[in-house]
């Protein structure tokens with residue numbers, strides 16, 4: 376990565392972490408994500424993907440190494456600003472949407488950082504507009520379909536205007552139409568995206584670059600089409616393409 | 630505030646009472662109940678006047694009498710309690726149809742019944758004209774401890790999620806041939822309850838994580854601030870103020 380005027384959205388270097396029970400989950404991770412890049416984070420269950428994500432906004436800390444978001448180190452005294460800059464969309468929208476109405480949920484992040492009144496209202500409207508859910512503002516989240524809830528979950532972090540959007544399994548449990556709608560939304564956003572996923576065609580469709588995390592280390596980092604086409608690499612890390620899916624042909628079509 | 634959380638007691642309508650800000654209504658009902666409770670029980674006519682006040686407010690709120698009366702049924706346990714009092718309270722006795730009833734107990738029963746009914750009626754009017762979300766905003770505005778308001782709003786948000794989980798567990802049990810009968814069933818049900826508790830606890834942890842990730846640091850940010858004008862406060866004050874006049878008359882007459 377050549378150095379440019381704007382610092383990279385995300386710089387992880389030498390990150391290692393062991394859970395309190397002694398289980399070592401990360402062994403020296405180095406990962407840089409440039410501004411505006413969309414990167415897929417692939418890896419088998421238990422590879423440490425969620426552990427890594429929880430380091431990005433300082434929920435987990437205390438191991439070796441460092442994490443910087445747009446140049447700002449993830450440290451206790453920066454946490455409020457870091458959490459504004461890193462928008463994490465968790466896997467289950469029912470965990471993410473905890474307020475009684477969609478509108479209040481989307482407003483939660485910006486309001487927590489002190490925004491009020493008309494400015495807050497405009498911010499909420501814009502975020503809901505970007506995911507096509509503006510007309511659902513006054514609905515309670517549990518009256519929405521799963522796909523709609525996932526979209527609102529994305530809006531809740533977009534409302535914070537984050538430097539980087541981190542999505543944990545964004546396409547899980549979505550029907551094909553909702554999956555495609557979400558892809559359209561994500562593609563239209565002009566933010567840096569780090570997407571944890573098992574959905575390899577989704578990674579190919581949305582992310583130019585893919586990183587494989589396996590056993591707590593980075594096992595591969597390259598163009599998604601190349602990574603997916605490397606059968607040996609894929610097999611070693613328990614990553615399987617859907618039946619009949621040919622990444623080269625799909626990449627050529629895109 | 631929208632269609633969101635219509636609860637069973639809420640009754641959608643357009644009325645000046647529906648339009649009042651929630652914290653004005655809560656304060657008015659609260660003060661009304663305090664005034665009613667501090668009225669001497671011997672001033673029977675005062676309770677009649679309170680009932681008239683309630684009827685006037687219900688009329689202004691476009692609540693039909695039948696609806697109000699049906700909702701008063703939650704009072705039934707009180708009534709049972711009141712009916713017992715004349716038999717168990719010691720003191721002077723009066724004889725009615727050959728039954729020895731305690732005079733003190735009769736007054737006590739009247740006291741519980743009259744004050745209870747008025748209090749419940751006022752609360753029913755509050756609940757029929759204010760949706761849950763607004764009630765919570767009102768309580769928050771009245772500076773109820775924010776933790777309580779947070780707990781209440783999580784109950785609204787996650788009530789359905791947990792009921793759903795319960796239903797799924799019950800379906801899973803029955804799909805494996807379980808029928809809830811006999812002593813053995815209890816141990817299975819207790820285990821299910823335990824599992825439900827753990828699932829809810831874990832969900833709580835995940836929700837907390839999501840909240841912290843969006844900047845939660847212990848207190849809920851103010852998103853909707855309900856405000857009331859002086860005129861709205863004065864309008865809401867009509868109920869407790871008239872009640873106060875009646876109460877004072879009750880003490881002096």
Ligand SMILES: Nc1ncnc2c1ncn2[C@@H]1O[C@H](COP(=O)(O)OP(=O)(O)O)[C@@H](O)[C@H]1O
Pocket residue numbers: 394395396398399400418419420421422423424425426427
């Ligand atoms: N709270 C925890 N305490 C101890 N070990 C954990 C905890 N959470 C995860 N782990 C372990 O750390 C490893 C990485 O887990 P995780 O980051 O959740 O993987 P992934 O998200 O890639 O599936 C796994 O071996 C998992 O068992």
Ligand SMILES: [Mg+2]
Pocket residue numbers: 424425
């Ligand atoms: Mg995970």
